[in-house]
Amino acid sequence: MERIRFRDGNVYLYKRENSRRWQARIKLKNGKWKRISTKQANLKDASEIACNLHDEYRVLQKHNVVLESRRFVDAARISIKEMEQELQAGYGKKSYLDYIQAINRYFIPYFGNTLIANIDFTAIKKFDLWRNEQVKRRLKHSTLNNHNSALKRVFNVAVDRGWINAYQVPELRNKGERSQRRPNFSWDEIKKLCRFMREWAKEGRTEKSNMMRELLQDYVLILIQTGMRHGTETASLKWKHIEEFSHNGTAFLRFWVNGKTGKRELIAKHNVRRYLKRIKKRFGKVSGEENVFRLSNGESTKCLDGTFNILMKESGLMFDRHGNRRTLYSLRHTYATFQILKGIDLHRLARNMGTSIGMLEAHYSHLTPTMAAKDLAGR
Incomplete structure (x- = not known):
């Protein structure tokens, strides 16, 4: 396989068998490599695209911008798996069952294939309106607390894996209906x-x-x-x-x-x-x-x-x-x-x-x- 180096070995261009177009491997600041297709058959054009991307990535990383996000559902499934493992081990909280139910019933159906880095405060507001339409009532304050806790676990998974930065986690508010006084007998x-x-x-x-x-x-x-x-x-x-x-x-x-x-x-x-x-x-x-x-x-x-x-x-x-x-x-x-x-x-x-x-x-x-x-x- 033909390989050509640029940017002191931080950029490699190569061609796959039976392909006329150049592929590129770009070394990120954290040591990981990112693969892209330049979609160019001309070496000069391909090298220019790859080197420009290398320089752009370095600037973005300098400002703590995540270069590669994942879908919400990817983080959600990992979060669910972690909670299920803790429950099976005997030290998971019982509330995890409520979190898992909220993720499966509401968050995955709505956010699903959305890149988790694109979920901001505005997206959460739109989700709130959608959820209200699904349940056809105003949720209790305690229920929304459970939902917010479930969503935070998903965001934490994404932060831990570098799919988003901590500052990208949107603020989660609770405007649910306060519980009424609990009825008892005299x-x-x-x-x-x-x-x-x-x-x-x-x-x-x-x-x-x-x-x-x-x-x-x-x-x-x-x-x-x-x-x-x-x-x-x-x-x-x-x-x-x-x-x-x-x-x-x-x-x-x-x-x-x-x-x-x-x-x-x-x-x-x-x-x-x-x-x-x-x-x-x-x-x-x-x-x-x-x-x-x-x-x-x-x-x-x-x-x-x-x-x-x-x-x-x-x-x-x-x-x-x-x-x-x-x-x-x-x-x-x-x-x-x-x-x-x-x-x-x-x-x-x-x-x-x-x-x-x-x-x-x-x-x-x-x-x-x-x-x-x-x-x-x-x-």
């Missing part, structure tokens, strides 16, 4: 609910309906007194994850749960023993590998949300006094509210619930005046 409403469920659990129209109501009754009472997350933590709970232990002469009930924030130890209220015994009684004997929350025929169910909605409607407790609709997650919020009003240390409560002190302060700060009512109203 103590009087809990007493009303417990009284109502005693007969309601037996009044289903079918045998399957009665089994659903029977399970939901204990499910509701356990969630109120443990603060477990509905679905993410209850679905994988097995009998082997529940144990008794003693400390300073007192017996305690401990749950080992695995959910949004990973594995953790949870101390349940003493009354939970009563509801667990009632569940066990339906089966006669249970093994450690069996799920705790099953119908009395042994089947698992994913329909408790629907049965809970029926319970709320028929009990007249569907909405709180602020007009917020209650869901099964309201039981977790009720647990947190009662504990905070009792004066439980936020650090201990956060660890037991698998959340952060900041999250508790953000969503339950309205309880502060109630907690200080005696001092505020005193002389």
Whole structure:
């Protein structure tokens, strides 16, 4: 292969077999080589193009301009792979699942083959409008935080590989709808609910309906007194994850749960023993590998949300006094509210619930005046 040097060996011109046109290899300032086709058959014209590009690249590199970008999808796939590997290794954040979903559902379909170096603030604004059209509603502040975190991981991949410079990463803003106050139950409403469920659990129209109501009754009472997350933590709970232990002469009930924030130890209220015994009684004997929350025929169910909605409607407790609709997650919020009003240390409560002190302060700060009512109203 014929090779001709220029610019002290930083530019090479050569021809491929059966080709009349000159190709060029240009050495960049970082030591890497960039290949181009001059599209010229004349050596003088080809050398002029290659040498001019060499000089132009040197000037651009001097000003930290990236010479070769990649498509957004290339960086996105690497980012997804890294998060999946960390999750499989056991030290990835649970929020990575949300990041991966956001990248696959929104960012790749929109940006896809766009060079990541070309994604600036204006492009992000256009993406925001497109995303709003897709979801047909204003996204929550917390959802946009997840989306921004996911996008930052993709940009970090591009920066680390030299596909963009750090200053090219656009500013990511969050103008999402602030979350409303989380609906919970008052103590009087809990007493009303417990009284109502005693007969309601037996009044289903079918045998399957009665089994659903029977399970939901204990499910509701356990969630109120443990603060477990509905679905993410209850679905994988097995009998082997529940144990008794003693400390300073007192017996305690401990749950080992695995959910949004990973594995953790949870101390349940003493009354939970009563509801667990009632569940066990339906089966006669249970093994450690069996799920705790099953119908009395042994089947698992994913329909408790629907049965809970029926319970709320028929009990007249569907909405709180602020007009917020209650869901099964309201039981977790009720647990947190009662504990905070009792004066439980936020650090201990956060660890037991698998959340952060900041999250508790953000969503339950309205309880502060109630907690200080005696001092505020005193002389």
